[in-house]
Amino acid sequence: MDLRFTPEETAFRAEVRAFLRSEIPAGIRRKVSEGRKLEREDIVASQRILNAKGWAVPHWPVEWGGQDWSAIQRYIFTEELQQAAVPLPLQFNCYMVGPVIAAFGSEAQKRRFLAPTANLDIWWCQGFSEPGAGSDLASLKTRAVRDGDSYVVNGQKTWTTLGQYADWIFCLVRTDPEAKKQAGISFLLIDMKTPGITVRPIVTLEGHHEVNEVFFDDVRVPAENLVGTENKGWDYAKFLLANERSGIARIGMTKERIARIKRLARELPSGAGTMWDDIGFRTRLAQLEIELKALEITQMRVIAAQMKAGSDRPDPASSILKIKGSELQQTSTELLLELAGPYGAVGAGRVTGPESAAFGWADAAAALYFNNRKVSIYGGSNEIQHNVIAKAILGL
Amino acid sequence: MMDFDLTSEQGQLKDSIGRYLAGRYSGLEAREAMRRRPEGRDPALWQGLAELGLLGMPFAEEDGGYGGGPVETMIAMEAIGRSLALEPFLATGVLGAAALRFGASAAQKARLIPEIAAGDLCLSVALTEPGARHDLGHVATRAEETPAGPVLSGRKDLIVWGESADAIVVPARLDTGGVGLFLVDPRGAGAQLSGYAAQDGSRLADLVLDRAPAERLDPVEGSAEDADGLTVIERIAEAGIAALAAEAVGAMEELHRLTVDYLKTRRQFGVPIGSFQALQHKAVDMLLMVEQARSMACYGAMMVEADDPAERRAALSAVKVQINRSARFVGQTAVQLHGGIGMTMEYIGAHYFKRLTVIETQLGDTAFHLARVADAGGLIAAE
Numbered sequence: 101m102d103l104r105f106t107p108e109e110t111a112f113r114a115e116v117r118a119f120l121r122s123e124i125p126a127g128i129r130r131k132v133s134e135g136r137k138l139e140r141e142d143i144v145a146s147q148r149i150l151n152a153k154g155w156a157v158p159h160w161p162v163e164w165g166g167q168d169w170s171a172i173q174r175y176i177f178t179e180e181l182q183q184a185a186v187p188l189p190l191q192f193n194c195y196m197v198g199p200v201i202a203a204f205g206s207e208a209q210k211r212r213f214l215a216p217t218a219n220l221d222i223w224w225c226q227g228f229s230e231p232g233a234g235s236d237l238a239s240l241k242t243r244a245v246r247d248g249d250s251y252v253v254n255g256q257k258t259w260t261t262l263g264q265y266a267d268w269i270f271c272l273v274r275t276d277p278e279a280k281k282q283a284g285i286s287f288l289l290i291d292m293k294t295p296g297i298t299v300r301p302i303v304t305l306e307g308h309h310e311v312n313e314v315f316f317d318d319v320r321v322p323a324e325n326l327v328g329t330e331n332k333g334w335d336y337a338k339f340l341l342a343n344e345r346s347g348i349a350r351i352g353m354t355k356e357r358i359a360r361i362k363r364l365a366r367e368l369p370s371g372a373g374t375m376w377d378d379i380g381f382r383t384r385l386a387q388l389e390i391e392l393k394a395l396e397i398t399q400m401r402v403i404a405a406q407m408k409a410g411s412d413r414p415d416p417a418s419s420i421l422k423i424k425g426s427e428l429q430q431t432s433t434e435l436l437l438e439l440a441g442p443y444g445a446v447g448a449g450r451v452t453g454p455e456s457a458a459f460g461w462a463d464a465a466a467a468l469y470f471n472n473r474k475v476s477i478y479g480g481s482n483e484i485q486h487n488v489i490a491k492a493i494l495g496l
Numbered sequence: 497m498m499d500f501d502l503t504s505e506q507g508q509l510k511d512s513i514g515r516y517l518a519g520r521y522s523g524l525e526a527r528e529a530m531r532r533r534p535e536g537r538d539p540a541l542w543q544g545l546a547e548l549g550l551l552g553m554p555f556a557e558e559d560g561g562y563g564g565g566p567v568e569t570m571i572a573m574e575a576i577g578r579s580l581a582l583e584p585f586l587a588t589g590v591l592g593a594a595a596l597r598f599g600a601s602a603a604q605k606a607r608l609i610p611e612i613a614a615g616d617l618c619l620s621v622a623l624t625e626p627g628a629r630h631d632l633g634h635v636a637t638r639a640e641e642t643p644a645g646p647v648l649s650g651r652k653d654l655i656v657w658g659e660s661a662d663a664i665v666v667p668a669r670l671d672t673g674g675v676g677l678f679l680v681d682p683r684g685a686g687a688q689l690s691g692y693a694a695q696d697g698s699r700l701a702d703l704v705l706d707r708a709p710a711e712r713l714d715p716v717e718g719s720a721e722d723a724d725g726l727t728v729i730e731r732i733a734e735a736g737i738a739a740l741a742a743e744a745v746g747a748m749e750e751l752h753r754l755t756v757d758y759l760k761t762r763r764q765f766g767v768p769i770g771s772f773q774a775l776q777h778k779a780v781d782m783l784l785m786v787e788q789a790r791s792m793a794c795y796g797a798m799m800v801e802a803d804d805p806a807e808r809r810a811a812l813s814a815v816k817v818q819i820n821r822s823a824r825f826v827g828q829t830a831v832q833l834h835g836g837i838g839m840t841m842e843y844i845g846a847h848y849f850k851r852l853t854v855i856e857t858q859l860g861d862t863a864f865h866l867a868r869v870a871d872a873g874g875l876i877a878a879e
Contacts, residue, residue, distance in 0.1 A: 101506075101797065101798075102499045103794060103795070103798045358874070359876055359877065359878050362873075362876070363878050366878070379867075379870060383870045385870070386866055386869040386870040387817070389875045390814040390817050390818055390869060391788065391818070394791045394792045394818050395791070396791075397794055397795055398787050400500075401500055401791060401794075404500050405500075408501070417787075420787055423784060424784060483777070486780045486781075489780045490777070490780050493783065494756050494783065495760070496756065496776045
C-alpha cells in the first residue's frame with residue numbers, strides 16, 4: 101500500500117499547474133473562484149486554450165483528440181483545473197455527448213462533430229429531463245416519429261443548462277411508445293436553429309438565468325442525426341450518466357473554496373481580531389476539511405479499484421463520491437455565507453463604502469450558496485444514489 | 497503509483513490472522529467464555545498470536561523483530577476489530593511497541609523485544625492521569641533519583657489491559673521539569689494495580705505508585721534529553737490512533753455486514769424490512785461512514801511515519817475525528833436498524849457498538865482532535 105504520487109505524477113501535476121495559472125486569464129479564474137456568473141465568451145476562451153494544448157478532452161479516444169493518460173493523471177488534471185479555478189471544459193460537450201458519439205456514433209458523425217465539439221465551435225446542451233421525467237427519466241414523453249428521411253419531434257425538455265448559448269442539443273426521445281419504457285428511447289442530435297424549437301428561460305433561486313425549458317413543435321430532424329441504433333438510446337444515456345457521476349465529487353473545487361475562505365477569514369474583522377480567530381468557525385471549517393480528506397482518499401480508492409479491474413466501467417462506489425462530494429460542496433458554500441455574516445443578506449446593486457469594501461464578494465457568496473443547492477439534485481439526486489447503492493452494493 | 501494493494505506477504509498475514517481469530521471467536525458465546533476467565537481473556541490465544549509471528553511484527557529485524565510497519569499493524573488491528581478480540585495487542589503490540597521503538601536504548605530493546613515476540617512479555621502504557629482528560633502532556637507523577645535508581649510516585653488511570661502487563665511504561669516528571677518514560681513492575685514494591693471491567697468487555701487498570709522502583713527508558717544511554725519523553729508519548733499516541741482506526745474499521749465493517757444481513761432476513765408486514773427505503777438509506781449512510789473511515793485509516797497508516805511532526809500530528813487528529821464520527825454513527829444506526837434485538841447483551845451487534853463507543857473515548861475524543869486540527873489551521877494551505 102502506498103498512497104504517494106510518483107515523481108512522474110508530481111512532475112505532471114507541476115506542468116499542468118504552471119500551464120493553467122499562466123495561460124488561462126486571471127479574470128476568468130477570479131470569476132470562477134468567487135462563484136460569479138461566467139459569460140459565454142469566458143467559457144469558450146478557456147476551453148479553446150485548453151484544446152490548443154490538447155487538454156480539453158484528454159479522456160476521449162486518442163484518435164479523436166484524447167491523451168493517453170492514466171486514470172491517476174486524469175484525476176490530477178481535473179483536480180488542478182478545479183484548484184486553479186479554471187472553468188471546466190463544457191460538461192455537455194466533453195463529458196456527455198462527445199464520449200457518446202465517439203463510442204456509439206457513425207463515422208460520419210464522428211468526423212462532423214467531434215473536433216468542433218472539443219474546440220467548443222459547437223456548444224451542446226442536454227435534452228434529457230422533462231416536466232414529468234426527473235428522477236424517473238425513462239418515463240420521458242417527447243416523441244420522435246419517423247417520416248421518410250426525418251424524425252418529427254414534439255414535446256418539451258426542461259432544466260436545460262445554458263441552453264440559451266447552445267448550437268445543438270442532444271435529446272432522449274421516445275421512438276417506440278409501445279415498448280417497455282426504457283426500450284423505446286432513442287438518442288437524437290438536434291440543431292437548435294431548426295424551426296419549431298422555442299427556448300424559455302428559467303431563473304433559478306440565486307437570480308441567474310442558468311437553465312431553460314426547450315419546446316419542440318413539429319421539429320424535423322434528419323434521420324442521419326440518430327446516434328447508434330433506434331430504441332437503444334437508454335444504453336447510451338446510462339453510459340453518459342455514469343461518465344457524469346465519476347467527476348462529480350468536485351474535490352478540487354471544494355479545496356479551492358476552502359483555501360479562499362481561509363484567506364478571506366484572515367482579512368475579515370470580527371470583534372477585536374479577525375474571523376480566523378473565531379474558534380467556532382475554524383472548527384466547522386476543520387470538520388469540512390477532514391471529511392474532504394477522507395473523500396479524496398475514497399476517490400483514489402475508487403480509481404485504483406477501477407484501474408485494477410482494467411475497466412472504465414462505472415463503479416457503483418462512484419455514487420458514494422456523488423453523495424458525499426455534493427454534500428461537502430454545499431457545506432463549503434454554507435461556510436462562505438457564514439463568513440459574510442450580516443452581509444450575506446446583500447443582493448445586487450449595493451454601492452459598497454470603504455467600511456464594507458471587504459465584503460464586495462458577499463452577494464456572490466449568497467448566490468453561490470443558493471445555486472449550490474442543485475448539486476445534491478442533479479446528476480441523479482442523492483436519494484436516487486442511495487437507491488443505487490442499496491441495490492448494487494448492499495443487495496437490498 | 498498510488499496503490500492500495502497488499503504485498504503477498506501482507507495478504508498472507510491478513511489471511512492467517514483473520515482465520516485464526518475467526519476460528520476462536522466463532523460467536524458471542526465463545527467470546528463470553530473467554531471474557532469470564534480470571535484474566536478476562538484466554539492466554540492461549542496470546543501464544544497463538546506469537547506463533548503467527550504477530551508479536552514480533554511491530555519491531556525492526558535488527559532489534560529482534562520481524563520488521564513489520566504501519567500496514568502490518570493495520571492488518572492485525574482490523575482483524576482484531578472484526579472479531580471483537582480481547583487480546584491486548586493494542587497495549588503490547590502498538591502502544592508498548594511504540595514506546596520501545598521510539599524511547600528505548602538498544603540494550604533495552606535487545607532484552608525486551610525477543611521476550612515480547614515469544615509471547616512471554618506483555619506491556620501496557622500508562623498514558624493518562626486523573627484530571628488529565630485527553631492531555632497526554634499532563635504528567636504529575638514524579639520521578640526521583642535514589643542511589644538504587646529512580647523511584648516513581650503518583651497515580652495513573654485507565655491503563656489498557658494493565659492487569660495483563662508484566663511491565664507498564666509510565667511517563668513521569670523529572671527533577672529538571674521534563675518528562676521521562678520508565679518501566680515499572682505493576683506487582684513490585686510501591687506499586688498498587690487495581691483492575692476493572694471496561695464497557696467493551698476488555699479490562700482497564702489504575703496504578704498508584706509510592707516510591708516504586710523503575711527503569712528509565714532511554715533512547716541513548718546516559719542521555720539527558722529530558723524533553724524527549726513528551727515527543728515519545730506523542731509518537732505512542734499517534735501509533736495508537738492509527739491502530740484504533742484500523743480496529744474501528746474492522747468492527748464497523750462487520751457490524752454493517754450484520755445489519756445488512758438482518759435487513760434481508762427480518763420480516764415485518766409480510767416482507768423483509770430491507771425492502772423499506774427508509775431503512776435502505778440508513779444502511780447506505782452507514783456504508784458511506786465506513787468507507788470514509790477506511791480511507792482515513794489508510795491515511796493514518798501512511799502519515800504515522802511522516803517526518804514532519806506538525807503535519808503528522810494534524811493528520812492523525814484528522815484520522816481520529818473521522819473514525820470517531822463514523823464509529824458513533826455506524827454503532828448507533830446499527831442498533832436502531834436492529835430494533836429491540838439490538839438493545840440486548842445477547843446480540844453480538846450490541847458488543848460491537850460498545851467497543852466502537854470505547855474507541856471514541858480512547859486517545860482523544862472528537863472535540864479534542866477537532867480542536868487540534870482547527871488549531872493547526874486545518875489540512876489545506878490557504879496559499
